[in-house]
Amino acid sequence: LRKTNELKQSGTEVHTYKHPLSSFRSSTPVTLPTLILITAGYMFVILNPNVNTAAERLFGITGIEALQSLDNQDLQDLFQDFMEYYKGHNIDHLKVADINDYILYWVNEKKISVSQQNMRINAIKFYYEKVEGGKRQYYGGIIGAKEYKTLPEVLSRNEISRILSCLPNLKHHCMISLIYSVGLRRSELLSLIPKDIISERMLVRIMGKRKKCRYSLLSEKVLNEHEHNKEYRPKKWLFEGDSPGEQYSASALVKVLKEAVERAGIKHRVHVHMLRHSFATHLLEQGTDLRTI
16 A cells, blocks of 8 residues: 555556455355556555465466466366366475476377467466466476467358358348458457448458457448448347347358358358458458558
8 A cells, every 4th residue: 555655646657456356166265355556567466365275376366467368267277277187286396397297198198289288388387477476487398389380271262252142141241241351250240330330431440359459441342231231220239130139149150151152062161260361362362462461
């Protein structure tokens, strides 16, 4: 509190949060008041001094500073596996070799993917470095696995045209053409609301991953389709399900594309994200600057 007052008197903007800890996998829920002071370059975290277990310390802080690549529940689940593996041991006394043994167990016995390896490593690193305040060099022996990525699958322009021609439903045609022409992710399309279509400037406002907003160009053809789509009179979302105000489901969108692909006579597998890949690839092929894409 003294530090807070000093910062406020010096003119520094200070935000304080009281974070309630939700119950974790225990018969008795734990409540952990946490005080956070965020200033320029510093974060002060005051934890309940009565907290003793690694689980309580970890789960108390994750609501405040979750890993970008993991949501809060994923982090808890993965770290729970780690504690279960070393049940009966004090995990604060484990060495790098012990942690490597744990990761190798999952790689060799459970055959987990590269991304799963990195997620488990990140969950462990989060505890030792963020919660316990350990030094990063403690992990000198842990090397994040690198995933070998293949080239993205794309559809030809002819295949795109055939798919669109097999979508007689106006709403379905508008959704698929918007994904392709704007380069949307599935979740981005379903999260659009009517005011995200800025017809005066021929733009689409997109709320992407981690709440990052961007704008993309809107073609005149797609805009015309959108104007006709207004006949459905959406209440909240740009594309809604059977009930007014209900967001169109991701599974229904997948089904729409799958049926169109079958009617178009395309034999290879096609998924929604391929439309986004195709959008970028076709722009690149016609000479659009990569930075612009």
